[in-house]
Amino acid sequence: MKHKTLKLSVLSIALTSLLTACGGGGGSDGGSTTPPANVQGRAIDGPLSGATVTFNDCNNAQTTTDASGNFTFPTGCSKSLVTITGGIDTATDLPFTGELKAPRSEGAQNKIVVSPITTLIQANVAAGASPAQAAQQVAAALNLTGVDLLSADPMTNQALYAKTVAVQELVEQIQTAVAGLGGSTSQADLTTKAFTALQAALTSSSAPNSGALTSAATISAALSATVDAVKNDLPQATQDKLANVKENLSALTSSVIANNVTKIETAITSVPAATFNNGTDSIKTATQSAIVSTKESVATQQIIEALAPVLTSAPASVAESLKEISVAVASNNSSSASTISTALDQIQTNVGTGVINVADIKDTVTKANDFYADYLKLEGFSIQSTSYTPTALNASLATPINVSSINNLLVGVSGVGKYNTTGITPITTGAALKIAVDTKEITIIADKLNLEFTAGTLTKAVIPSGAKVDVKSTLNTVASTNFTVDAEKNVLSGNKIALNTTTLSSLSPSLASQLTTFSLKDKTAALTAVISATPVFAITKADNTATLASKYTVGTVDGSGISAKFKVTQ
Known part of the structure; x- marks a missing residue:
């Protein structure tokens, strides 16, 4: 009995420590040994669907918002600082590429809103104010005195x-x-x-x-x-x-x-x-x-x-x-x-x-209010010979697209205006691909990718000799690595940039082999492809008008790109 009692005591201490670290019991909850149950949150620019919610003070635990931007705090995480990234703004149908925060809760709130305004409040907290003080100061500055900015739902307050x-x-x-x-x-x-x-x-x-x-x-x-x-x-x-x-x-x-x-x-x-x-x-x-x-x-x-x-x-x-x-x-x-x-x-x-x-x-x-006359157009992704427009890919951030595999991923790029002519100087870019599944992710970055266009069509895409490739991975089956390309590698397939096993095998056979052991069956993978170059990058919307492509940061590459979610069925 003595050993059993000792083991239970050790387990109790460990659980208490874990809850305290996650913003749960003990002093962080004002002396309560049990964190509030079923604390709800909502991510709002407009409601953010499919966004990633990270509980920073709770071992960076994550969840995903539903179609209305709602989410539930994990047990023991009710007091955590919260960060929102990704997803789609359902009030505009635009991807959300920023970052929103809400500060650690001070009281027994059962509803937390994360929005641009709570992000201002967190910035004030980081400058030394308490959440309550910060909320009052921001409310006064925005003529919203009397509104609880940390819990009031913007969708019910005009x-x-x-x-x-x-x-x-x-x-x-x-x-x-x-x-x-x-x-x-x-x-x-x-x-x-x-x-x-x-x-x-x-x-x-x-x-x-x-x-x-x-x-x-x-x-x-x-x-x-x-x-x-x-x-x-x-x-x-x-x-x-x-x-x-x-x-x-x-x-x-x-x-x-x-x-x-x-x-x-x-x-x-x-x-x-x-x-x-x-x-x-x-x-x-x-x-x-x-x-x-x-x-x-x-x-x-x-x-x-x-x-x-x-x-x-x-x-x-x-x-x-x-x-x-x-x-x-x-x-x-x-x-x-x-x-x-x-x-x-x-x-x-x-x-x-x-x-x-x-x-x-x-x-x-x-004509500053008019769109650019000269730009490169991101056409979208092609997977397993099926092409998906930027509009469809944006929608997938809320409702993932079912695919049998994400192998044979191609990225379409074309030229408009001066890029829709012959004799255009080759364009050198940096490029990156991130694949995120749950809390695991892998990023593959090439610091140089040379593109050439003929009458607007991509006719050459190569990673030149001497380019550096950096792989960062949190997967158990794929090791982080970096290497220098020893000879020019063609990454063009059907006038698109190929991000598939053929490309990876030509760059690094061992990396390609490791990736084949990474099973995605029944998993949802978030893919983000980014190109960093001087030309303006745009996408074509459903009404056939052009707009700037979204900006993303993937590893060390900061540029224009496309993000999407795919549910892998096989």
Whole structure:
């Protein structure tokens, strides 16, 4: 009996320690030895379906949201910090490529919401506030005083939902603007830094406290703080003139950013209360078109690309003209072209033709609200000779596609505009593929992939000699490795990039052999393919219009790509 009692005591101590580490019993629950049962969560930008929920303080346990964005906290994890990634925003049918967080719970809450606003709150917590203090400060800044931002469901509170989607749009616009400076910060890191900067701009003692995410002071402060946060990753010429760049970037983009965020808020707040109260489907019908068109705007990106050379100039020479351009692009009315032309001429007069050539960029800036004329188009995935469009792949993030195998994966790429001609210089890219199953994943990264096009069709795809391939794996059956390619390897199959056993065998027979032992039967695999290159990458939507391809970070590769989920049946 003594040994049995001793074993039970040891087991009891071990369980208690585990629960404490996971945010369960003991002091983390205010003295309770039993964590609250059935704590529910919901992931909202719009409701995020098929998103991965990670309980950071609970050994990084994971679950997946349902079609409405709902999830259940694992036993013992009720107090954990929560992170949301992936999935699809069911209010827009767009992939969610950001990262949302909700702080550790302080009380006995049985409902936790994870949203762009709770991500602001977590950024405030990381800066030293308690969750309650942080929530109060963010609520005051957004004119949402009296709303419990950690548990209130945005889909049942119109004002809260408008601010929720507007915050996410503002963060994405900040990311776009700062990424346009050409730094090496990954999209994932840039997301975190943009949320931190926006939180500080909204809750500082000098904040306008008007609840307006569109104020010039808020946008300028958030942009400047984000630039400061990534300054060491920026080109040296930008670092040397950082103060100029921050002021000029704000002048060039603030009105365009404010206009996009205003459109989002207006689209949601103008929905009749009766329509909003009918639920998510009704809200989607009323707002999807306006929100999607705003999220797909390329104006911020285009004007930064065109005018990047003048951002290091003294603000006294260019800032006012940049501001006029921003207002004109945001207004996009009959007088915009004339205003832009005059402002560009003034900039060229002040900085000289050696910095910009107005004739080269006038058309781009004037038509900044139009989509690019020249781009590479990601056609989607082909598996086992069946092709899936980007629209179908987006939908699979919520409802996985059944396939017999994910072998013979091909990625289609074609050229549009100047890439739909002959004699185009070969394009060198980095490329990566990630396969994630449950909490296990493998990433295969090639630092060089050379692509050639003839009349828009991909006619050559090779990994050149000397390219480095890096394999990272958390699978027991596949070892992490890296190697240098000893001779050029052809990875073209039917005018598509082949990511199959033939390609892997040519690169590394041992790696291909290891992967054949990795069984996916009855498993759902999330696949993300990313290409990193200078050209713009786009996808074609169901209505046959083009939009920018989603941005993903896979290992060390940060670029444009496609993500999808497949249920393997054999």
